Amino acid sequence: GDKQVPMSNLEKGKFVNYARIESNLQVVRQRLNRPLTLAEKIVYGHLDNPHEQDIERGVSYLKLRPDRVACQDATAQMAILQFMSAGLPQTAVPTSVHCDHLIQAQVGGPKDLARAIDINKEVYDFLATACAKYGIGFWKPGSGIIHQIILENYALPGLMMIGTDSHTPNAGGLGMVACGVGGADAVDVMAGIPWELKAPKVIGVYLDGKMSGWTTPKDVILKVAGILTVKGGTGAIIEYHGPGVESLSCTGMATICNMGAEIGATTSLFPYNKRMASYLQATGRSQQAAYAQEFNHNLQPDEGSEYDRRIEINLSELEPHINGPFTPDLATPISKFAEEVKKNNWPEELKVGLIGSCTNSSYEDMSRSAHIAKEAADHGLKTKSIFTITPGSEQVRATIARDGFVDTFENVGGVVLANACGPCIGQWDRQDVKKGEVNSIISSYNRNFTGRNDANPATHAFVASPDLVTAMTFAGSLSFNPLTDSLKGADGKEFKFSDPAGHELPAKGYDPGENTFQAPPEDGASVNVAVSPTSDRLQLLKPFKAWDGKDIIDAPVLIKAKGKCTTDHISAGGPWLKYRGHLENISQNCLIGAINADNGKANEVLNQETGEYGAVPTVGAYYRDRNIPWVVVGDENYGEGSSREHAALEPRFLGGRAVICRSFARIHETNLKKQGMLPLWFKNPADYEKISGSDKLSIVGLNDFKPGQDIKVEITHKDGSKDSFLTTSSINEGQWEWFKAGSALNKMAAAAAA
Numbered sequence: 002g003d004k005q006v007p008m009s010n011l012e013k014g015k016f017v018n019y020a021r022i023e024s025n026l027q028v029v030r031q032r033l034n035r036p037l038t039l040a041e042k043i044v045y046g047h048l049d050n051p052h053e054q055d056i057e058r059g060v061s062y063l064k065l066r067p068d069r070v071a072c073q074d075a076t077a078q079m080a081i082l083q084f085m086s087a088g089l090p091q092t093a094v095p096t097s098v099h100c101d102h103l104i105q106a107q108v109g110g111p112k113d114l115a116r117a118i119d120i121n122k123e124v125y126d127f128l129a130t131a132c133a134k135y136g137i138g139f140w141k142p143g144s145g146i147i148h149q150i151i152l153e154n155y156a157l158p159g160l161m162m163i164g165t166d167s168h169t170p171n172a173g174g175l176g177m178v179a180c181g182v183g184g185a186d187a188v189d190v191m192a193g194i195p196w197e198l199k200a201p202k203v204i205g206v207y208l209d210g211k212m213s214g215w216t217t218p219k220d221v222i223l224k225v226a227g228i229l230t231v232k233g234g235t236g237a238i239i240e241y242h243g244p245g246v247e248s249l250s251c252t253g254m255a256t257i258c259n260m261g262a263e264i265g266a267t268t269s270l271f272p273y274n275k276r277m278a279s280y281l282q283a284t285g286r287s288q289q290a291a292y293a294q295e296f297n298h299n300l301q302p303d304e305g306s307e308y309d310r311r312i313e314i315n316l317s318e319l320e321p322h323i324n325g326p327f328t329p330d331l332a333t334p335i336s337k338f339a340e341e342v343k344k345n346n347w348p349e350e351l352k353v354g355l356i357g358s359c360t361n362s363s364y365e366d367m368s369r370s371a372h373i374a375k376e377a378a379d380h381g382l383k384t385k386s387i388f389t390i391t392p393g394s395e396q397v398r399a400t401i402a403r404d405g406f407v408d409t410f411e412n413v414g415g416v417v418l419a420n421a422c423g424p425c426i427g428q429w430d431r432q433d434v435k436k437g438e439v440n441s442i443i444s445s446y447n448r449n450f451t452g453r454n455d456a457n458p459a460t461h462a463f464v465a466s467p468d469l470v471t472a473m474t475f476a477g478s479l480s481f482n483p484l485t486d487s488l489k490g491a492d493g494k495e496f497k498f499s500d501p502a503g504h505e506l507p508a509k510g511y512d513p514g515e516n517t518f519q520a521p522p523e524d525g526a527s528v529n530v531a532v533s534p535t536s537d538r539l540q541l542l543k544p545f546k547a548w549d550g551k552d553i554i555d556a557p558v559l560i561k562a563k564g565k566c567t568t569d570h571i572s573a574g575g576p577w578l579k580y581r582g583h584l585e586n587i588s589q590n591c592l593i594g595a596i597n598a599d600n601g602k603a604n605e606v607l608n609q610e611t612g613e614y615g616a617v618p619t620v621g622a623y624y625r626d627r628n629i630p631w632v633v634v635g636d637e638n639y640g641e642g643s644s645r646e647h648a649a650l651e652p653r654f655l656g657g658r659a660v661i662c663r664s665f666a667r668i669h670e671t672n673l674k675k676q677g678m679l680p681l682w683f684k685n686p687a688d689y690e691k692i693s694g695s696d697k698l699s700i701v702g703l704n705d706f707k708p709g710q711d712i713k714v715e716i717t718h719k720d721g722s723k724d725s726f727l728t729t730s731s732i733n734e735g736q737w738e739w740f741k742a743g744s745a746l747n748k749m750a751a752a753a754a755a
């Protein structure tokens with residue numbers, strides 16, 4: 002008898018599917034015959050085919066059925082544009098879109114929000130109408146940051162979600178396997194195609210002892226980041242367990258999971274516990290909490306389950322940490338920090354302290370920071386550094402306003418910013434220092450890479466708990482240790498901060514604030530999606546042409562790329578991000594970062610038709626407009642880096658048909674296949690040397706191709722001489738159909754129409 006417990010109070014007719022996990026695990030347990038970690042239970046509980054799926058941690062590729070999808074406004078644009086081309090009436094699983102990344106912090110919440118709504122109107126209108134049409138929940142600008150809204154409304158123990166944002170793992174604080182993915186993966190799941198993930202390894206973090214004083218959940222992850230470093234979590238789920246878990250609030254666990262992204266982890270996860278139950282109850286989900294309790298046997302690791310690596314942390318001994326500058330894994334305990342500041346010559350004066358963001362803006366965080374600010378105010382102090390507060394959601398903002406924390410912050414000089422990413426993603430009109438000026442800032446955010454917050458490479462950015470950040474803004478100095486040092490009050494007397502105290506959950510309950518959610522109408526079929534034909538930021542996608550059934554003959558080499566060619570080289574970020582909903586405009590960045598092996602230069606390639614040199618996108622479009630197919634030749638691990646799908650869409654849009662490399666990064670290789678391109682591997686990697694950017698290549702025998710077979714490529718050099726070589730590929734039957742249809746979405750649209 003399956004219960005009908007809603008997945009979210011905002012979605013009708015979508016129920017928690019614990020029954021599937023149960024039945025999947027029965028099959029998997031019989032096959033594996035060993036105790037399972039919690040991560041394995043949830044992941045294997047979502048297998049598309051538990052009977053036939055190969056399961057080996059760190060080796061097999063799993064086909065999974067996530068329960069939901071979440072997108073933020075920057076990445077949602079291309080994901081939804083692609084989903085539209087699939088021709089489906091609704092998304093296959095519940096999906097939500099969150100407007101948070103495009104709001105710039107300038108003067109404070111309300112004004113900044115109004116300005117953003119004005120500047121980004123066409124993007125917001127597009128997202129709002131597309132969401133209405135396809136049954137997607139739409140969170141308007143001002144509603145808050147994706148991960149906070151997910152925690153408040155959608156995250157549930159034992160479920161699985163993918164999101165087009167790296168900090169999607171935040172939902173692990175509610176026991177959900179939540180992974181950050183590229184747009185292409187989101188489109189697949191929205192269209193009902195299983196999601197592929199390499200079976201994660203599992204790193205166990207055993208928490209012992211009890212947290213107290215200035216130590217916060219943030220310090221657990223700052224410590225773990227120091228141990229594992231920025232790459233240490235790659236391919237693994239970090240699974241926290243042990244008696245120490247009991248001393249962490251649900252939102253604190255979310256902070257820890259959020260920042261697991263900084264060590265490259267697939268996601269992070271906590272077992273179901275009382276603290277999650279109280280958070281679910283406080284956010285109107287008592288029914289879901291009760292159901293999770295009933296299902297608790299599958300929300301804990303099995304006795305005796307084994308981890309690929311094990312770390313132990315005693316919370317009773319854990320010191321507050323400050324990580325940085327420039328990297329989140331440079332961890333220094335507070336007791337050693339002043340010394341490190343001196344030793345490394347980090348700028349001691351603290352210019353700005355920033356609290357909040359998706360990482361640390363819970364009611365608990367805000368109440369503890371307010372406690373510190375109040376104590377300073379009682380001694381007549383205002384902050385010495387600029388002090389900003391970013392509420393993670395409208396609900397948090399309204400609740401902390403009601404409970405007087407906003408007044409407390411403003412009273413000491415704090416500025417409450419919009420409920421949005423703001424300075425965390427560089428949306429910060431910083432005025433207090435000039436570009437290039439060496440300075441220090443400290444935030445309770447998660448990332449502190451060079452230039453991330455303010456685009457100033459000389460800014461030394463540190464990350465710490467909101468408690469430390471708040472206390473340090475009163476000292477205005479990085480050398481201040483609130484655990485041991487005193488400050489001078491307005492009365493000239495020295496005082497020491499007492500241990501911060503706060504409330505896990507608001508005693509009077511959450512105040513939802515303004516209603517910022519747009520539920521999709523029951524039937525969105527008649528909704529018109531708003532895309533202006535003159536927009537420079539949005540453009541509807543036209544289906545790519547189907548394969549004409551002929552070999553690809555005499556295709557010029559557009560560029561022979563030398564050395565590293567990441568997705569950043571193929572589709573640059575920065576100012577280009579503005580155009581990520583407009584394929585034609587963003588394609589002007591196609592391969593402009595790749596180094597031409599013939600002349601050692603970026604963005605200067607031979608136009609074989611005219612004999613002149615030109616920019617890569619210009620020459621590509623020149624060929625395309627004359628119906629000349631072209632190919633790219635690349636080196637090792639082509640397309641590594643971020644999973645952005647633009648890196649595959651752009652060359653295809655400009656008329657590319659194949660990329661021939663010594664090796665591919667797997668995700669980019671799959672993305673190329675999805676767009677109807679041929680990713681081919683030199684069978685003999687030395688053949689890379691045979692080719693130059695003045696050659697023409699013919700890819701032959703395609704009509705007889707069967708997956709697994711080699712594909713022959715003939716070279717015609719500029720002087721007319723000829724050569725040839727063999728390539729291999731990882732194209733399977735289904736992917737060959739994508740190539741024939743022109744793209745995976747074309748194939749899907751044809752199936753939907755049939």
Ligand code: SF4
Pocket residue numbers: 101146147148166168358359360421422425426446447
């Ligand atoms: Fe990403 Fe920062 Fe926004 Fe969080 S607040 S979603 S880390 S940009």
